[in-house]
Amino acid sequence: MAVGLRRRSPRGAPSSLIEVFRGDPPALELRGLTKRYDDGTLGVERFDLSVPDGAFFGLLGPNGAGKTTLISAVCNLIRITAGEVLVFGEPTSSLRTRRWIGLAEQDINLDRFLTVRETLLYHGGYFGMERADAEGRADEMIDLFELGAKAGVVAPKLSGGQRRRLLLARALMHRPRLIILDEPTAGVDFELRQELWSTIRRLHADGTTILLTTHYLEEAEVLCEEIALIRGGRLIARDSADGLRRHFGADTLQGVYVKAMAG
Amino acid sequence: MTGYRGLLWLARRETLRVSKLWTQTILAPVVSSILFILVFGLSLGDRIRNVGTVEYDVFIVPGLITMAMVQAAYANNASTIFQARYDRYLNDILSSPMHPWQMTLGFLIGGLYRAFTIGLALFALAVALIAVPVERPVALIAAVSLGLVLFASLGTVVGIFADSWDHTTFIANIVILPLAFVGGVFYSIDLLPSPWEEISHFNPLFYLVQAIRFGFLGESDVSIWLALGVTAALAVPAYLWAQWLFSSGRKLKA
Numbered sequence: 328m329a330v331g332l333r334r335r336s337p338r339g340a341p342s343s344l345i346e347v348f349r350g351d352p353p354a355l356e357l358r359g360l361t362k363r364y365d366d367g368t369l370g371v372e373r374f375d376l377s378v379p380d381g382a383f384f385g386l387l388g389p390n391g392a393g394k395t396t397l398i399s400a401v402c403n404l405i406r407i408t409a410g411e412v413l414v415f416g417e418p419t420s421s422l423r424t425r426r427w428i429g430l431a432e433q434d435i436n437l438d439r440f441l442t443v444r445e446t447l448l449y450h451g452g453y454f455g456m457e458r459a460d461a462e463g464r465a466d467e468m469i470d471l472f473e474l475g476a477k478a479g480v481v482a483p484k485l486s487g488g489q490r491r492r493l494l495l496a497r498a499l500m501h502r503p504r505l506i507i508l509d510e511p512t513a514g515v516d517f518e519l520r521q522e523l524w525s526t527i528r529r530l531h532a533d534g535t536t537i538l539l540t541t542h543y544l545e546e547a548e549v550l551c552e553e554i555a556l557i558r559g560g561r562l563i564a565r566d567s568a569d570g571l572r573r574h575f576g577a578d579t580l581q582g583v584y585v586k587a588m589a590g
Numbered sequence: 591m592t593g594y595r596g597l598l599w600l601a602r603r604e605t606l607r608v609s610k611l612w613t614q615t616i617l618a619p620v621v622s623s624i625l626f627i628l629v630f631g632l633s634l635g636d637r638i639r640n641v642g643t644v645e646y647d648v649f650i651v652p653g654l655i656t657m658a659m660v661q662a663a664y665a666n667n668a669s670t671i672f673q674a675r676y677d678r679y680l681n682d683i684l685s686s687p688m689h690p691w692q693m694t695l696g697f698l699i700g701g702l703y704r705a706f707t708i709g710l711a712l713f714a715l716a717v718a719l720i721a722v723p724v725e726r727p728v729a730l731i732a733a734v735s736l737g738l739v740l741f742a743s744l745g746t747v748v749g750i751f752a753d754s755w756d757h758t759t760f761i762a763n764i765v766i767l768p769l770a771f772v773g774g775v776f777y778s779i780d781l782l783p784s785p786w787e788e789i790s791h792f793n794p795l796f797y798l799v800q801a802i803r804f805g806f807l808g809e810s811d812v813s814i815w816l817a818l819g820v821t822a823a824l825a826v827p828a829y830l831w832a833q834w835l836f837s838s839g840r841k842l843k844a
């Protein structure tokens with residue numbers, strides 16, 4: 328299915344065919360998003376992007392391209408300089424949009440005073456879950472991410488991989504409709520990566536929208552239905568892996584990446 | 591509705607932190623204050639004349655309890671928020687569906703919990719060791735509450751602005767402790783020569799100590815209404831400042 332490459336979609340117009348077929352508001356829509364940090368650095372600039380509901384979407388770009396900035400803008404972690412962020416059609420100033428998003432940040436940020444189980448329970452509480460529901464869900468997450476043996480251990484006493492698992496479990500805890508994973512597989516061993524892939528795929532199959540950043544091109548190729556290439560805080564291209572290859576006249580995604588980033 | 595549940599869990603998290611670290615957060619300040627009461631009160635008490643109609647060992651207890659409580663409220667919020675920023679798990683709270691005022695209040699409750707626990711422990715010990723009365727319980731509760739809101743909020747603000755652990759202790763050592771010492775904890779300012787007596791009236795902690803002493807002993811160097819008024823006039827803006835930092839995201843969010 329060929330989806331025309333668009334640098335910028337006209338306001339209000341659907342930016343992919345998938346969206347036309349589904350007719351729902353996109354899971355995520357950025358309109359003219361600009362973030363200039365206090366020291367003057369531009370994180371992202373006049374960024375337009377629409378991620379359809381139910382998509383498996385990849386953000387690709389070199390270090391410092393603006394991927395984490397974009398994600399932070401969506402999750403109320405930075406002050407936006409200009410532009411708009413809509414989540415399932417609602418502006419992020421509406422608090423309930425935050426319940427719909429599950430975020431696993433690039434850097435592990437766990438509460439050092441809480442055990443694995445408490446981390447999940449308290450997160451559920453912050454996100455408005457009822458206690459009984461949160462307890463059941465926490466146990467489910469602990470099973471899913473094989474943290475049973477460590478349920479009563481505080482975060483600083485976990486191994487790196489276990490922390491990464493807990494971070495992901497926390498992101499999924501409140502059953503978000505849009506899961507944002509910022510380099511979830513960085514520094515993760517082969518086995519956990521395989522498990523993660525299959526977990527994320529299962530969530531996607533159940534209708535959850537996934538927004539993933541990664542530096543592993545083969546990971547983006549295998550997992551993502553659509554990929555956005557970012558450089559210098561701007562959107563370079565956005566299409567399926569096949570579409571990108573065609574557009575850039577490259578045989579592999581590596582080829583696309585090299586051409587796109589060379590400008 | 592969801593935000594309220596978040597507030598409850600944040601408050602629970604903050605009190606859990608205090609309980610998990612109880613030797614540092616509760617025991618240590620209680621022990622050091624009791625040492626002050628014993629050393630200053632019981633040993634010097636026989637040698638120092640009464641302050642007004644009150645015996646010296648009784649006189650210093652309200653001020654020492656005040657000092658322990660406000661320091662705890664300040665230190666608690668400064669360190670919990672600085673740590674949350676430093677470890678960046680504050681993002682889990684910032685990205686949650688809580689209103690900024692609920693975040694401010696949730697953190698405040700942690701500071702109040704710690705300070706009240708210390709205050710109650712010291713009060714119980716002081717009653718056992720020295721017969722300290724509570725003449726005006728309503729004034730006492732009002733004074734303590736206002737004072738703690740003031741200092742916990744100050745802790746929140748410093749925790750948000752601090753760039754290192756040293757900043758948080760700097761304010762405690764250079765501002766709060768000296769002000770408490772010259773705020774009439776150990777003496778009645780009537781005993782001070784001019785101009786020190788007049789200068790003492792510019793010390794915000796002086797009014798808090800006076801209000802709390804009035805609550806315990808039924809007497810103070812200035813009117814209870816003035817003392818409560820000054821404390822409230824500081825507590826409200828301090829709280830609003832903390833609240834504004836959460837709602838504007840200044841310093842908390844890049």
Ligand SMILES: Nc1ncnc2c1ncn2[C@@H]1O[C@H](COP(=O)(O)OP(=O)(O)OP(=O)(O)O)[C@@H](O)[C@H]1O
Binds near residue numbers: 388389390397
């Ligand atoms: N807090 C900050 N203050 C100032 N500049 C910042 C801040 N955070 C990020 N930047 C800058 O914004 C730009 C985009 O950074 P960002 O973290 O979004 O990149 P990224 O695409 O996530 O990179 P990586 O792949 O390395 O994670 C960079 O130039 C970075 O230096």
Ligand SMILES: [Mg+2]
Binds near residue numbers: 394395396433
């Ligand atoms: Mg990044």
